[in-house]
Amino acid sequence: MSIAFPTPDAGILARRDAILAGLAPLVAPDALIVTEDERRAFETDALTAYRRLPLAVVLPSSTEEVAAVMRFCSENGVKVVARGAGTSLAGGAIPQEDAIVIGVSKLARVLETDFANRTMRVQAGITNLAISQAVAHEGFFYAPDPSSQLACTIAGNVAMNSGGAHCLKYGVTTNNLLGLTVVLVDGTVVEIGGDMLDAPGYDFLGLMTGSEGQLGIVTEATVRILRAAEGARPALMGFESVEECGACVAAIIGAGIIPVALEYMDKPAIEICEAFAHAGYPLDVEAMLIIEVEGSEEEIEDAFARIVAIAEPFNPRALKVAQTEAEAAAIWKGRKSAFGATGRVADYICMDGTIPTGQLPVALRRIDEIVKGYGLGVANVFHAGDGNLHPLVMFDTNKPGEMEKAEAAGEDILRLCVELGGCLTGEHGVGIEKRDLMTTQYNREDLAQQLRVRGVFDPLWLLNPAKVFPLEGRELDETPTNGREAA
Amino acid sequence: MTIHSPASEDEVRALVCDAAGRAVPLAVAGGATKHGVGRPAQTQETLSTRGLSGVTLYEPAELVIGARAGTPLAEVEATLAEKGQRLAFEPADWRALLGTEGEPTIGAVAAANVSGPRRIMVGAARDALIGVRFVNGRGEAVKNGGRVMKNVTGLDLVKTLAGSWGTLAILTEVTFKVLPIPQRTATLVYSGLDDTRAVTALCAALGSPFEVTGAAHVPGDGGGAGTLIRIEGFEASVRYRLGELKSLLAEYGEPGLVEDADGEALWRGVRDVAPLVTPPERAVWKISTAPSRGPALAAAIGAQTEARWLYDWGGGLVWLAAAADEAATRIVREATRAHRGHATLVRAPADLRAAVDVFEPLPEAMMRLTKGLKASFDPKGIFEPGRMYAGV
Numbered sequence: 001m002s003i004a005f006p007t008p009d010a011g012i013l014a015r016r017d018a019i020l021a022g023l024a025p026l027v028a029p030d031a032l033i034v035t036e037d038e039r040r041a042f043e044t045d046a047l048t049a050y051r052r053l054p055l056a057v058v059l060p061s062s063t064e065e066v067a068a069v070m071r072f073c074s075e076n077g078v079k080v081v082a083r084g085a086g087t088s089l090a091g092g093a094i095p096q097e098d099a100i101v102i103g104v105s106k107l108a109r110v111l112e113t114d115f116a117n118r119t120m121r122v123q124a125g126i127t128n129l130a131i132s133q134a135v136a137h138e139g140f141f142y143a144p145d146p147s148s149q150l151a152c153t154i155a156g157n158v159a160m161n162s163g164g165a166h167c168l169k170y171g172v173t174t175n176n177l178l179g180l181t182v183v184l185v186d187g188t189v190v191e192i193g194g195d196m197l198d199a200p201g202y203d204f205l206g207l208m209t210g211s212e213g214q215l216g217i218v219t220e221a222t223v224r225i226l227r228a229a230e231g232a233r234p235a236l237m238g239f240e241s242v243e244e245c246g247a248c249v250a251a252i253i254g255a256g257i258i259p260v261a262l263e264y265m266d267k268p269a270i271e272i273c274e275a276f277a278h279a280g281y282p283l284d285v286e287a288m289l290i291i292e293v294e295g296s297e298e299e300i301e302d303a304f305a306r307i308v309a310i311a312e313p314f315n316p317r318a319l320k321v322a323q324t325e326a327e328a329a330a331i332w333k334g335r336k337s338a339f340g341a342t343g344r345v346a347d348y349i350c351m352d353g354t355i356p357t358g359q360l361p362v363a364l365r366r367i368d369e370i371v372k373g374y375g376l377g378v379a380n381v382f383h384a385g386d387g388n389l390h391p392l393v394m395f396d397t398n399k400p401g402e403m404e405k406a407e408a409a410g411e412d413i414l415r416l417c418v419e420l421g422g423c424l425t426g427e428h429g430v431g432i433e434k435r436d437l438m439t440t441q442y443n444r445e446d447l448a449q450q451l452r453v454r455g456v457f458d459p460l461w462l463l464n465p466a467k468v469f470p471l472e473g474r475e476l477d478e479t480p481t482n483g484r485e486a487a
Numbered sequence: 488m489t490i491h492s493p494a495s496e497d498e499v500r501a502l503v504c505d506a507a508g509r510a511v512p513l514a515v516a517g518g519a520t521k522h523g524v525g526r527p528a529q530t531q532e533t534l535s536t537r538g539l540s541g542v543t544l545y546e547p548a549e550l551v552i553g554a555r556a557g558t559p560l561a562e563v564e565a566t567l568a569e570k571g572q573r574l575a576f577e578p579a580d581w582r583a584l585l586g587t588e589g590e591p592t593i594g595a596v597a598a599a600n601v602s603g604p605r606r607i608m609v610g611a612a613r614d615a616l617i618g619v620r621f622v623n624g625r626g627e628a629v630k631n632g633g634r635v636m637k638n639v640t641g642l643d644l645v646k647t648l649a650g651s652w653g654t655l656a657i658l659t660e661v662t663f664k665v666l667p668i669p670q671r672t673a674t675l676v677y678s679g680l681d682d683t684r685a686v687t688a689l690c691a692a693l694g695s696p697f698e699v700t701g702a703a704h705v706p707g708d709g710g711g712a713g714t715l716i717r718i719e720g721f722e723a724s725v726r727y728r729l730g731e732l733k734s735l736l737a738e739y740g741e742p743g744l745v746e747d748a749d750g751e752a753l754w755r756g757v758r759d760v761a762p763l764v765t766p767p768e769r770a771v772w773k774i775s776t777a778p779s780r781g782p783a784l785a786a787a788i789g790a791q792t793e794a795r796w797l798y799d800w801g802g803g804l805v806w807l808a809a810a811a812d813e814a815a816t817r818i819v820r821e822a823t824r825a826h827r828g829h830a831t832l833v834r835a836p837a838d839l840r841a842a843v844d845v846f847e848p849l850p851e852a853m854m855r856l857t858k859g860l861k862a863s864f865d866p867k868g869i870f871e872p873g874r875m876y877a878g879v
């Protein structure tokens with residue numbers, strides 16, 4: 001329990017009744033949640049070790065209601081934490097006692113589907129999977145597919161710039177977004193972008209994406225939808241060493257093949273997932289890849305013939321190209337249940353750093369050393385094509401001090417990612433979890449520029465203020481620095 | 488006109504501090520090949536990035552290349568080609584269009600966010616740009632993003648700087664994601680389709696599972712005219728998809744097949760807007776809309792003023808040449824707005840660019856954010872003031 005929250009504003013807490021009375025006329029009666037019991041449901045997200053009860057929760061049904069609530073909050077100095085489905089692993093949606101939560105769960109409709117132009121307009125609270133399901137009958141889908149897609153919302157995806165297993169080919173949220181309706185902190189509603197490929201002026205769409213609820217409240221989004229490939233099939237390949245596996249990944253990409261997914265699992269992850277899913281994973285290898293390619297039968301055969309030939313020098317073991325739907329499903333079932341399966345054998349925290357893929361063997365060796373140094377275990381599953389690691393640091397909550405050790409190990413792993421040329425977070429976001437590590441990746445000037453941009457949108461720090469930026473160092477020196485002197 | 492040519496990021500910082508201290512605005516240029524884009528700026532001094540040159544990082548297996556901002560684009564492309572890779576977004580070469588000479592630089596590709604036909608499949612320059620170093624108007628060296636493809640750490644200033652035309656900061660180093668050059672490229676060329684049918688055909692192709700990487704329509708019957716659909720990949724896969732597309736689009740006639748050097752020339756023509764290069768006194772507009780609204784938008788302009796145009800991005804990007812005067816400008820702006828698009832006046836004489844909006848005018852609230860963003864990077868307004876919008 002090492003991450004600090006700002007001290008709640010006593011003035012706001014004292015005015016709670018007046019604030020609730022001010023909010024009540026702005027939304028439907030059942031959209032304002034005030035009782036402690038009901039507020040409990042909103043006190044945390046998927047970073048469950050941390051929780052804070054919000055002042056109140058509002059669940060608006062329209063952009064206009066969101067705007068009215070925001071206007072009220074900014075006029076009254078009330079902080080706001082936006083919330084989608086609360087699946088953030090970084091604590092991005094955890095409230096604070098002196099803030100209200102604006103949840104977008106009632107804004108969950110598809111507004112417009114345009115197959116000819118391959119776009120779709122949705123309200124922000126719709127789930128990621130529901131978007132794909134709404135267009136599946138025409139063979140279309142929305143590409144970024146976080147493993148949490150059944151629950152997480154497009155609002156959360158935009159706020160975190162979420163990725164998925166298939167982003168090696170299709171990109172992440174920011175690459176698949178065309179337009180947003182955003183309510184600014186003072187209640188002004190702006191339309192950013194539209195239904196075309198590029199937006200006029202500065203790239204505010206790119207800036208909003210990944211801004212973690214700190215620049216405005218997203219109420220609608222226009223996304224690109226894509227026609228799905230004719231077919232897709234995974235293969236699995238085991239390796240006797242991490243080095244051979246890493247070299248094989250490099251060789252595949254070096255040969256000009258970009259599989260739609262390229263997932264890595266290490267020995268502990270293979271064992272945990274196999275015990276849970278009986279996917280037929282090889283238990284006598286050090287590392288394993290799941291490689292998925294897309295296209296017609298003929299194209300898939302051709303691609304696997306190439307991949308198998310490329311892999312040959314790296315001594316792949318237990319090579320298996322799925323021949324049937326059932327085999328394909330089994331191969332993916334193991335990988336997709338990695339988090340759940342690990343949760344059955346231990347408590348864990350899931351890290352999310354990215355490394356340059358060439359550093360893979362070094363990174364895995366050092367992660368192992370770090371975690372062992374704390375007397376804990378680790379299972380590694382990750383997106384090998386882009387170096388986005390998900391080490392699952394395992395511990396036992398019931399043993400005093402173990403969770404703190406796991407957190408410390410996690411922080412060391414993220415520092416390692418930065419040291420190797422990567423970054424703190426590839427897709428889960430900074431939230432509160434990595435907030436205090438930001439200074440390992442960014443220096444004073446780097447952070448100051450981000451804070452200045454943030455200040456354009458929310459000068460008074462009302463929007464999700466406990467997150468992303470270290471609590472220290474938010475005050476900026478406004479005297480222009482002399483570039484020659486600044487370190 | 489003084490031209491500063493710093494040789495290091497530290498020198499850039501010193502020059503910026505000096506200019507800020509003297510309150511002297513700076514033009515920011517790489518090869519200055521896109522100098523004539525934007526409102527004419529009142530700058531007496533230019534900061535050239537040409538002294539900041541060289542590839543700083545290239546890892547083919549990681550699909551990433553980094554270079555100092557003034558590195559010639561040609562050098563970056565040659566380095567990549569040696570390993571069978573490329574900047575997949577197909578950066579355009581506007582030298583013929585704008586009547587400029589000089590060497591386009593990689594930093595300017597980022598600052599202008601120019602993307603070619605493949606943008607529909609692989610994204611724009613801003614999607615491939617994964618890391619930047621820059622000097623802001625306070626003379627501070629700042630980095631954002633990095634060298635890895637997946638990175639959501641903090642605010643994405645990389646995207647913010649892409650397409651900012653030098654008005655926010657001076658890019659000193661840029662890092663791009665790259666992709667392999669495919670084994671085979673082939674283009675189906677349909678002839679005789681009017682704009683509406685052509686764009687309907689392109690929409691059908693783009694809505695198919697066959698991964699079209701270029702979808703353009705050049706009206707008329709001269710060289711380079713036709714409705715173009717490009718497929719890339721491994722030989723067997725390209726052969727298969729060409730066949731499938733032909734049957735899917737059977738109602739549009741029997742297409743020709745163009746490959747190799749001819750195919751490259753065809754797409755270079757679309758990318759660089761070759762059909763509209765002459766006559767050089769015409770204004771050239773870049774208009775964005777949803778593909779199926781493209782033909783009506785262009786027709787609405789054509790009904791009111793003499794204009795020629797072509798379509799890229801499946802119909803969603805209309806390049807249009809019209810008279811370089813205020814009357815035609817008004818027609819373009821109004822028709823674009825009526826069809827929910829936005830337009831940039833890419834080529835026009837300086838007096839017209841001084842008299843009319845060059846970039847699409849923004850609603851009041853977005854303008855407020857735009858001015859705020861400018862001030863957050865460049866508080867004294869010394870970088871290319873007024874190039875995109877008055878007062879920005």
Ligand SMILES: Cc1cc2nc3c(=O)[nH]c(=O)nc-3n(C[C@H](O)[C@H](O)[C@H](O)COP(=O)(O)OP(=O)(O)OC[C@H]3O[C@@H](n4cnc5c(N)ncnc54)[C@H](O)[C@@H]3O)c2cc1C
Nearest residue numbers: 084085086087088092146147153156157159162163213218
């Ligand atoms: C089992 C599991 C698997 C996961 N797998 C992946 C994965 O594969 N890839 C991946 O990228 N992530 C993954 N995640 C993380 C998480 O699902 C994503 O971050 C997701 O985008 C969060 O969406 P949400 O709707 O739950 O948002 P929330 O958790 O409610 O909020 C996330 C952030 O968005 C902000 N926000 C919410 N709504 C708005 C709004 N309307 N306007 C502005 N800001 C808003 C919040 O303030 C918060 O900062 C996983 C999580 C779990 C629990």
